[in-house]
Amino acid sequence: MNVDWSPDGKHLVTSHENDPVTFWFAKYGRRDLSILPIAESIGARSVQFSADGQQLLIAGPESTTTVWHVVRRQPIGPQLRQAGKLLAAYFVPDTPWIATISDRSVRLWDGRDGLPLGPEWFCPSRIVSAAMTKDQVLAIGAVDGNVHAIPLHEWLTPATGSWEELRLQAEIVSSQRFAETSLVPLRSGEWLERWQRLRC
Incomplete structure (x- = not known):
């Protein structure tokens, strides 16, 4: 189950693998029948209110976010x-x-038109959890035990710097390293090592 508070604190919204996204009165602990459950959202993986409480972001139930x-x-x-x-x-x-x-x-989108922003970031290992900070840093937990911190405000920053820095940026974004004649997937330790070198 996933839960989020409305910004005004009056409602809770829940998602569950067997139920649609449902709105609740936070004060009374009962459903708000004036806002019907979203039938199309059965099995949604996560829900989040927008800052103004007017929109709800629903991830799932399949490979779509609405x-x-x-x-x-x-x-x-x-x-x-x-x-x-x-x-x-x-x-x-x-x-x-x-x-x-x-x-x-991880993928970043423009919420105004639904178009992707920049390249998709592929994790070297299977992702199992995620969390967002208020200063736009996305933390990704992987099955291999590593945590990747992705500053989203830098996602669209134009690539600049030396050839070595540009190569590191490309390898981090693609999760692949450049061999002489091919691309080789990065192991998690290699990805982290490149990230640390780039941040120094």
Whole structure:
């Protein structure tokens, strides 16, 4: 089950693998029947209110993320599709962006038109959890025990620097290293080592 508070603190919204996304009165612990459950959302993996409480971000139940208008109870814009099993989706604080996380990758979207922003980031190991900070850093937990911190405000920063820095950036984003004649997938330790070198 996944739960989120409305910004005004009056409602809770829940998602569950066997039930649709449902709205509850936080004070009384009972369903708000004026906002019908979203039938299409049975099995949703995560839910999150927008900062103004007017929109709800629903990840799943399959490989799509949908923005719903809370009062009108209808989708806003196109569905955001991503390969793999969706785990979570977040409104990125203080931006119009949406971050979606599957068990394979992270994708950043423009919430205004539903278009992807920049390349998809592939994790060297299977992703099992995610969390977003208020300062736009996405933490990704992988099955190999590593945690990757991705500063989303730097996601779209133009690549600059020396050839070595540009190569490191490309290898981090693609999760592959450049061999003489081919690309080789990075192991988690190699990815982390490149990230640390780039941040120094």
